[in-house]
Amino acid sequence: MKVTINGSPYDLPEGATVAHAVTALTTATSGVAVALNEEVITRGAWESTALSERDRVEVLTAVQGG
Amino acid sequence: MTGQMTEQAAGPPPVNGAAEEDRFTIAGRTFGSRLIMGTGGAPSLEVLDRALAASGTELTTVAMRRVDPSAPGSVLDVLRRRGIAVLPNTAGCYTAGDAVLTARLAREALGTNWVKVEVINDERTLLPDPIETFDAAERLIADGFVVLPYIGDDPALARRLEQAGCAAVMPLGSPIGSGLGIRNPHSIELIVEAVSVPVILDAGIGTASDAALAMELGCEAVMLATAVTRAQRPERMAAAMRSAVEAGRLARLAGRIPRRRYAEASSPLTP
Numbered sequence: 001m002k003v004t005i006n007g008s009p010y011d012l013p014e015g016a017t018v019a020h021a022v023t024a025l026t027t028a029t030s031g032v033a034v035a036l037n038e039e040v041i042t043r044g045a046w047e048s049t050a051l052s053e054r055d056r057v058e059v060l061t062a063v064q065g066g
Numbered sequence: 067m068t069g070q071m072t073e074q075a076a077g078p079p080p081v082n083g084a085a086e087e088d089r090f091t092i093a094g095r096t097f098g099s100r101l102i103m104g105t106g107g108a109p110s111l112e113v114l115d116r117a118l119a120a121s122g123t124e125l126t127t128v129a130m131r132r133v134d135p136s137a138p139g140s141v142l143d144v145l146r147r148r149g150i151a152v153l154p155n156t157a158g159c160y161t162a163g164d165a166v167l168t169a170r171l172a173r174e175a176l177g178t179n180w181v182k183v184e185v186i187n188d189e190r191t192l193l194p195d196p197i198e199t200f201d202a203a204e205r206l207i208a209d210g211f212v213v214l215p216y217i218g219d220d221p222a223l224a225r226r227l228e229q230a231g232c233a234a235v236m237p238l239g240s241p242i243g244s245g246l247g248i249r250n251p252h253s254i255e256l257i258v259e260a261v262s263v264p265v266i267l268d269a270g271i272g273t274a275s276d277a278a279l280a281m282e283l284g285c286e287a288v289m290l291a292t293a294v295t296r297a298q299r300p301e302r303m304a305a306a307m308r309s310a311v312e313a314g315r316l317a318r319l320a321g322r323i324p325r326r327r328y329a330e331a332s333s334p335l336t337p
Contacts, residue, residue, distance in 0.1 A: 033175035059133045
């Protein structure tokens with residue numbers, strides 16, 4: 001299953017969830033937020049939200065700014 | 067003795083006492099420091115950490131960006147250690163839709179419903195887009211956010227944003243990172259008169275006198291980053307800004323003398 005995570009292509013196994021997409025990038029679970037196709041997925045729903053072909057996942061955190 | 071005590075109680079409080087009592091409030095939350103620091107532009111987290119400590123800030127902005135697995139350390143760890151509250155911004159957004167999504171992600175990641183709404187119009191000036199900013203503010207307020215919008219020095223827009231339910235307004239002194247100071251002090255004064263929510267001077271501060279001027283004009287607080295983080299000695303400049311904000315606030319409370327065309331002797335003119 002081909003998905004885009006933070007702008008880069010990834011090939012994940014069928015049945016992969018948002019949680020899998022996050023662990024592909026970081027081991028942090030706090031201070032991190034996820035948008036799936038421009039919708040926020042709350043932390044509690046990462047494991048239960050399955051990904052589909054061509055999904056766009058954004059994994060964000062706070063950085064220096066402002 | 068009794069008379070003396072009564073007189074003391076009736077007179078103005080001592081200056082230090084006044085400074086201690088003089089806290090400011092945004093959306094029911096009270097702060098002792100009137101200096102809000104940004105975290106952008108520091109050469110390292112160590113330099114930032116020392117500058118934040120020297121500034122005395124209690125509220126600090128962060129931006130939301132894609133997770134970088136190779137990033138060394140986290141600005142959040144620094145803020146947590148210092149006990150500084152975090153104010154996420156929507157820097158880098160060009161549309162209301164982007165700003166709304168960024169604010170929601172920040173709420174999820176950081177556990178705060180406060181957001182500094184920043185929607186810029188072009189890359190060269192980074193000036194805020196009033197239409198997109200207003201749209202984003204309305205949508206985020208409806209979604210339960212405490213919204214602090216970054217705006218131009220426009221009293222009419224400030225009033226409209228207050229009416230929409232913003233918790234504060236953050237007019238610029240001059241473009242972000244420019245260090246040009248407050249280009250239109252008159253507009254800042256008009257904004258202070260126009261709204262009853264806190265006015266926080268944001269962007270353009272170059273040095274301590276700019277921060278003092280913002281407070282003298284009646285702003286409730288000053289927000290700055292570059293002036294400190296890119297100063298040759300950030301920690302020292304942070305201390306300077308802290309003093310400047312306190313001095314400007316005290317001068318505002320003290321009430322300055324009117325400007326005159328001609329001299330007014332402060333010594334008797336007769337021998």
